[in-house]
Amino acid sequence: MKKIRFMILRRLTQFGLLGLYIGANVFGWTVLQGNLSSSLLFETIPLTDPYAIMQMTLAGAVLGFDVLLGALIITLFYLIIGGRAFCAWVCPVNLITDAANKLRRVLGISQVQKRVYMSRAIRFWILGLGLLLSFVMGVAAFEMISPISMVHRGTVFGMGLGVGAIIVIFLFDLFVHENGWCGHLCPLGAFYSLLGRFSLIRVYHDAEACTACMKCKEVCPEKEVLHMVAKRSESVVMGECTNCGRCIEVCDDDALGFSLKKFATQTKEKSL
Amino acid sequence: MNERRKFILSMARGIGLAAMGALAWSAYVGEVRSAPLILRPPGALPESDFLRTCIKCGLCALACPYETLRLAAPGDNNPIGTPYFVPREIPCYMCEDIPCVPVCPTGALNEASLRNEAGAWEIKKMDMGVAVVDVEACVAFWGIQCDACYRACPLMDEAIYLKYEKNERTGKHAFLKPVVNTNVCTGCGLCERACITEKPAIFVLPNAIALGKVGDHYIKGWDSGDEARVAGAKAETTQTQINEKSAVDSLNSDEGF
Numbered sequence: 001m002k003k004i005r006f007m008i009l010r011r012l013t014q015f016g017l018l019g020l021y022i023g024a025n026v027f028g029w030t031v032l033q034g035n036l037s038s039s040l041l042f043e044t045i046p047l048t049d050p051y052a053i054m055q056m057t058l059a060g061a062v063l064g065f066d067v068l069l070g071a072l073i074i075t076l077f078y079l080i081i082g083g084r085a086f087c088a089w090v091c092p093v094n095l096i097t098d099a100a101n102k103l104r105r106v107l108g109i110s111q112v113q114k115r116v117y118m119s120r121a122i123r124f125w126i127l128g129l130g131l132l133l134s135f136v137m138g139v140a141a142f143e144m145i146s147p148i149s150m151v152h153r154g155t156v157f158g159m160g161l162g163v164g165a166i167i168v169i170f171l172f173d174l175f176v177h178e179n180g181w182c183g184h185l186c187p188l189g190a191f192y193s194l195l196g197r198f199s200l201i202r203v204y205h206d207a208e209a210c211t212a213c214m215k216c217k218e219v220c221p222e223k224e225v226l227h228m229v230a231k232r233s234e235s236v237v238m239g240e241c242t243n244c245g246r247c248i249e250v251c252d253d254d255a256l257g258f259s260l261k262k263f264a265t266q267t268k269e270k271s272l
Numbered sequence: 273m274n275e276r277r278k279f280i281l282s283m284a285r286g287i288g289l290a291a292m293g294a295l296a297w298s299a300y301v302g303e304v305r306s307a308p309l310i311l312r313p314p315g316a317l318p319e320s321d322f323l324r325t326c327i328k329c330g331l332c333a334l335a336c337p338y339e340t341l342r343l344a345a346p347g348d349n350n351p352i353g354t355p356y357f358v359p360r361e362i363p364c365y366m367c368e369d370i371p372c373v374p375v376c377p378t379g380a381l382n383e384a385s386l387r388n389e390a391g392a393w394e395i396k397k398m399d400m401g402v403a404v405v406d407v408e409a410c411v412a413f414w415g416i417q418c419d420a421c422y423r424a425c426p427l428m429d430e431a432i433y434l435k436y437e438k439n440e441r442t443g444k445h446a447f448l449k450p451v452v453n454t455n456v457c458t459g460c461g462l463c464e465r466a467c468i469t470e471k472p473a474i475f476v477l478p479n480a481i482a483l484g485k486v487g488d489h490y491i492k493g494w495d496s497g498d499e500a501r502v503a504g505a506k507a508e509t510t511q512t513q514i515n516e517k518s519a520v521d522s523l524n525s526d527e528g529f
Contacts, residue, residue: 025334037353038329038377046377052327056378059324064379067327125290133294137301139323144301144352149328153343153353157330160345 006245046070055140083196088244100173123190196239210255216247314398325380328353332372359461401459401476409473424466431457
């Protein structure tokens, strides 16, 4: 249980949020209405996807106050709890890609597969392209193709052929590229990783306790953020970290844990 | 390979991939955003503004008590995630308090456009589309009494009225022909829903499809309001120099051109 405590919490959050949204549509609950593009908390507090707002503004939309406030609230929230905490704790696509990843490990696909190289920077290009195309086309470009919205909106309001989006992402992550969508292509994740660089809650690594078993790097979907493991005691500062907590729960040596970001990073080299 | 060559090649590769992605992406977006026959909720901005302003949150659909509004799902062939309605299935019942509009967080559904001078809701200001009658398929135009659409209309005798005409074929009956006043019709689709024919003979189309436009240069001279549009106009007489030679001469003479 201790080995999957954050996993359980994350699944509870993910399904809990989905349940609240679905309940709003089916039973008329008023806790959380709408979807991940824009929602209303307790019928008063607006919550809005800041990347969508950026696209819409560039597309030339004159937006109401509510959504701007909502985007500000969400931005501040993820500045505190970790930008890509959205990816690991909220986004429904994470359920799909984690399932693909799990199956990948069970089947041992990574061992038989030749490495397909895809740069993790592609997502930032897509992020920029989404903004550029929104400006040129006069409509929020990523929102028209976003599988995140498709899956989430589909779950709450009716899926249609959106099932196709789920299958495509699942197969892509299973057979084409490990962590293909979330770790390489998703521009929303890229956006939140920019916020993550400044966020307060981060994983802290204690190199003194580390036995260099590398279990953390095995499970981490964004391995490069753990570059300091077994070398230096410091916070994970790279925005790509999703604060999923997998590294913390698999660690047998208590060498990793959530903490407030240490601004003055202790870059004490581990005495070997 | 030297470093500079490597750098230039990798830059070219990045730009090439981005251009490829941008073209495919924009081509797709260009295709999927065009849905000229879609019917939007009340108070929706003009279609192109609506598309850029709607955040696809679905709060309007949640607020709709009749489940009229639905969000376009993949495969519906409508701009994805945006709200619309299909009147033959569930029309807009034109709620007096228009609950779908004030919940819109972006202003894609414009509250101000549905309020009168006193600031109260005015459902007559809704303009989702306009009803069109196919006079060949409408049995009232055959001489059969129906008036289902007329009675379903929430603005009865204003948006749809019955035009009485003598039925010359029988010599003793009347036609009760439904006629839509396109200036009043809100496009709610209650008529389309009520229509008794297999495929509705009265149906709602978006204004941009169904309505013509006269142009500024026709003035209703019998309408003082319309006549006022040319109140400040000045008559201008132009004079064209007329060739003094007679036409016949110039054509028949041998004097060249």
